[in-house]
Each structure stands twice: as C-alpha cells, then as structure tokens.
Amino acid sequence: MARIIVVTSGKGGVGKTTTSASISTGLAKRGHKTVVIDFDVGLRNLDLIMNCERRVVYDFVNVIQGEASLNQALIRDKRVNTLYILPASQTREKEALTKEGVEKVINELSETFDYIVCDSPAGIEHGAMMALYYADEAVVVTNPEVSSVRDSDRILGILQSKSRRAEMSQDPVKEHLLLTRYNPARVERGEMLSVADVEEILAIPLLGVIPESQIVLNASNQGVPVILEEDSDAGQAYEDAVARLLGEEREHRFMTSQKKGFFSRMFKGG
C-alpha cells in the first residue's frame, strides 16, 4: 500500500507545486517508487516545474473518465527513473474530479507505488478537497505571514474533519508544517513572523524551513525541482525535509541570517 501525501496550504502562491516537485523527486531519489499528481485541473503547472510539459498526452481527467489508461497518462521523469508524473487537465473543470474517480485512480496507483504525492490547488473548494480527501499525511506549506498562517489553520481543520481518515474515524492525517520563503534577515527586522511564531500558532510539528532564494525561481523557470540544486541552501533544506518525512532526525538549518565571514561559512559547511 502506498503512502498518500497531500501538499496543501489554503492560500495560493506559497509554494505548493514547488514543494510537491521537490518532495516527490526527493522520495524517488532515495529509491522509493513515487508518483506526483497535479490536482489543479484547469491551471496545470506541475508539468512545467517538472519539465515534462512537452510530453503530456493524456491527463488525470482522461484516466478518471476512462478515455485513457493510467499507463498511457503517467509520464516517467527523465532525471530520476523511479518518479512518475500524472498531469492535470488544462481544459476541464475541477468538478471532473469525482470522489469515485479519484479513488479508483489512487487505488490503482497504490498497487505499484510506494508514495503518492498529491499537489493540491489553492483554496478550499472541490479540487483542494479531492486532493486531501485520501491523504495519510499532509505537508502544510505556509509562508511566514499572518494570512497564510490563518489559511493553513483552516486547512488543518478541514484535514481533521473532512478527510477520509476523519470520516472513517481512523487515525488522523499526520500533519507536517513546511515554512517556505523564509527570510531570517527580515524576521530579525520584525517584518516577518518567526518560525517560533508560526509553530506556536499552528501547533503542528515542523518538517522544515525553506529559505527564500533566487535559486527557487530560477529552478522553477528551468523546470528543475529545487531539490536537485544540491549546492543551494533551498535544495538542501528540501533534502532535509524529505529525510524528516521518512523519519530521520535532522537538525533544522537556514533559520538564522548567514551574513558571516568567509571562514565561518567554510567551517559550517554552508
């Protein structure tokens, strides 16, 4: 049985798709057979971030409606061969994602994959509900500002009340907080919420802190999941997050501003 992980946030533009791409790539790189599904029907993005937009023939909705088989729609990643992408449909409505249809696809994927990563659309409407419904774990992507924190809180409430695990009274969905676009210098100037502030409000375990970085934007534009930028702090931060997701203990990094001298940077390895 595959582990189903939803990457969600409530708020838009906080880094869900970037995170889905990196986490799925990270899991696959460690040898786990992983599929990442784009639930953002109508606003397809994941294929761009994963650099497979020219290879999309069939999509998620085609599979749900029986117009294509799963094998026809799955795109194998060219960099990591245990990674597959199931792209969203760009021409349909989110209502095409029926509960039964999504369940059928997820069950079928469960038979052969170790991890299913669901990239949720923003908001709390149908598409987002479908993305989180079957989840075992949730990575709640949050930016260090109040509106993002409140939307994350809302999504956490929905995970604990509207997911399949909640409806079936099973163990609750395991929640992880991933703080993205974190800028320690701005936190120190009081322009952003600190990690401690966000942890205190949301009261869920911290999976990782991804520093704000030009690398993230460049990587997205080039269709490279940030985690493959192994020399960058953002790439390493995602690597740490994946390790923690798999149960490893890793110290949190990139949470203080690093405008230090050349030597101290050398010795800290950062």
Added chain:
Amino acid sequence: MSDTATSGVKQGFQLKSASVSMTALELYYFDDGEFEEVLRDKISQAPGFFKDTPLIISLEKYQGLDSELDFFKIIGTCRRNHIHVIGVRGGNEDQRRLARGAALALLPGSGQRDRTHETDQPAAPEAETAVAQPPSAGAGDPPPARIISQPVRSGQQIHAPDGDLVILAPVQAGAEVLAAGNIHVYGPLRGRALAGIHGAESARIFCQSLEAELVSIAGHYKISEDLQENGWKSAVQIQLRDDLLVVTPLDKA
C-alpha cells in the same frame, strides 16, 4: 438593556429584553412523511439536545410551493417529537400569513432584520459544524462536559449543547466554541467563545491566554477591541456581573 420600571409602583411583572440562542430548522421543501423521518433521524443523533427544545422554522431558503407549507402538520410532527415550534423566520408575505394563521411568531429574516428587534447576540456565523464527536457518543447518557483535545481550527465550530465545554488545546482565530454551561480553554483562546448559550447567566469562560475575537455569556458579549485593556494575553476568567462582562486574572481569583 432592560426597561426597568423607574417608579416605585409594584407591578406583577417586568418586561426585560433577553437574547436566547435557538435552533433554526432551515426548510427547503415540505413533505409530511419525509419531514418526520428526517426529524427523527436528527433527534436520534442527540436525543438530549432536542428534548423540549424551542425551534424556529427558517423560510429563507424554502423552495417548495406555498400551498405545500402546512404549518399545522409541521407543528404537530414536532410536538410528537417533543420539539416546540415557536415561530418562523423570513419567508414571503403569503408564507408569513400562513404562519400567523398557525399562531406562530414572526421573526425577521436575516436579510430583513429589524433594528429594533435586534439583540446583542451576534449572529452565529455559518461554519461547518463540529468535527470531533464526543468520546462517548452513543454510549448512553450524555457526558456532563464535552472534552476536546485537538486544536479547534479556523472555520470549525465546537458545540456543547447540554453542559460544559473543556478544550485542552488552542482555539484558533476564526474558530467558534459554544456551550450551554462554562467554557474552559487550556490554551490560547484566539477565536470566539460563547458560554451560557441557553441563557445561563452564571456561566463563565476560563482561558490560559485571552486573545479572543469575541467572548459572550448568555448573550452579553465583548469583542476583541474591548478586551485589550484587561487581562489580554494572560490567564483570565470572564463572568457576568450586573449585565456586565467582567474579566479577572486567574491568579487573583
């Protein structure tokens, strides 16, 4: 708040304004048999809550024909199930005439609210209801207090219709907790807390850190802005004294 008699003349009664939180039945269409079946099903989920409870029929979303709207049948069915229909809310002129014919009180719809009748009870926001079931639901007699150990998140509503509500976690901004009795929050109270919703003026609210959007006891309420001076972000209890909400630090109680 009250129209207390200023003269010394003794009267048999006094009229006082009261705000009572009530259950509304939002009617979409009416079919006699189906109505009773659904009603019984709802009651069976929380028998204690509906026993002898007053009910208003909300017509704001009624889509059926006016001719099908038989208030006498509705009242009879409800009465058989120990629910007392006391009035209707909203509805068009014809529907309200039918309701008056059945001796029901007429309340303004939420869109057509009459300022003079407006109470200080804030309208309950439409939020999805209670997530967590009480631990012993269906195990016979209802627990004296409902105990919640998960955070109450934005958009969630937790309701203790019969007794106290104890929350061992934060109540987040945008969340709402309601109880017939006291509310205890062993964490920060950042959302809304409404104690004594059936009018119990002795109900109190206790919290580890007062950061609430709104607190209310028996319909008397204070919003965040009015809570800043006293006990903000500290452990307090809130009680009703002479129709006023009083905030006291817990270490001085």
